[in-house]
Amino acid sequence: MASPxxxxxxASLGFGGRFASRLAAQPVLVAPSILSADFARLGDExxxxxxxxxxxxxxxxxxxHFVPNLSMGPAVCASVHRAVPDAALDVHLMVTDPAAYIxxxxxxxxxxxxxxxxxxxxxxxxxxxxxxxxxxAGLAINxxxxxxxxxxxxxAVDLALVMSVHPGFSGQSxxxxxxxxxxxxxxxxxxxxxxxxxxxxxxxxxxxxxEHGCDLxxxxxxxxxxxxxASAIQSLRG
Numbered sequence: 542m543a544s545p546x547x548x549x550x551x552a553s554l555g556f557g558g559r560f561a562s563r564l565a566a567q568p569v570l571v572a573p574s575i576l577s578a579d580f581a582r583l584g585d586e587x588x589x590x591x592x593x594x595x596x597x598x599x600x601x602x603x604x605x606h607f608v609p610n611l612s613m614g615p616a617v618c619a620s621v622h623r624a625v626p627d628a629a630l631d632v633h634l635m636v637t638d639p640a641a642y643i644x645x646x647x648x649x650x651x652x653x654x655x656x657x658x659x660x661x662x663x664x665x666x667x668x669x670x671x672x673x674x675x676x677x678a679g680l681a682i683n684x685x686x687x688x689x690x691x692x693x694x695x696x697a698v699d700l701a702l703v704m705s706v707h708p709g710f711s712g713q714s715x716x717x718x719x720x721x722x723x724x725x726x727x728x729x730x731x732x733x734x735x736x737x738x739x740x741x742x743x744x745x746x747x748x749x750x751x752e753h754g755c756d757l758x759x760x761x762x763x764x765x766x767x768x769x770x771a772s773a774i775q776s777l778r779g
Contacts, residue, residue, distance in 0.1 A: 655737075743777075
């Protein structure tokens with residue numbers, strides 16, 4: 542099977558290939574999460590968020606089993622890819638069986654896939670599968686999961702994701718007690734590993750995220766819930 546976009550992987554950075562020079566130049570990336578976008582105008586919302594300074598688009602995928610909600614699948618991802626073909630799409634699989642979704646999202650145009658450490662005993666086969674399909678790979682943990690669940694895999698992945706809310710719904714309050722986990726991951730991470738914070742991040746909590754080693758901030762309502770996307774994104778980036 543052909544990769545969804547040529548040369549999308551660069552293991553030392555993640556979100557590599559044709560995205561590498563643009564994203565590498567930005568020390569802190571901001572990923573607008575389309576979970577809070579207006580789905581009646583999804584293409585326009587994605588274009589507006591990118592024009593306002595968003596670096597990548599975050600696609601939250603929920604199966605109603607691993608988390609208590611259902612959200613978008615590969616068809617929505619493919620529609621976003623058609624609307625903004627030059628955007629890096631960051632797919633976050635909050636699902637019990639991530640293996641079933643890797644190839645469909647690769648075909649739908651994903652540049653990156655993150656799945657959860659809680660649902661697999663050995664992440665390496667899935668990481669290898671994601672890389673083989675031309676994407677960068679990430680591993681995520683929920684607020685109650687210790688950081689050391691990620692430590693054995695930090696050399697293999699391109700991104701480590703720390704959830705700062707209990708996954709399932711947009712608009713929750715940021716859980717500040719997860720911040721030491723991002724610092725612990727940063728202390729053990731190889732150069733170039735991106736550390737992503739996802740959940741309830743807003744301008745008042747973003748500085749602490751950055752100070753604790755996070756360099757990729759996901760925001761949903763903190764961007765799409767505002768009139769001025771550019772101002773919101775800049776305040777998150779710092």
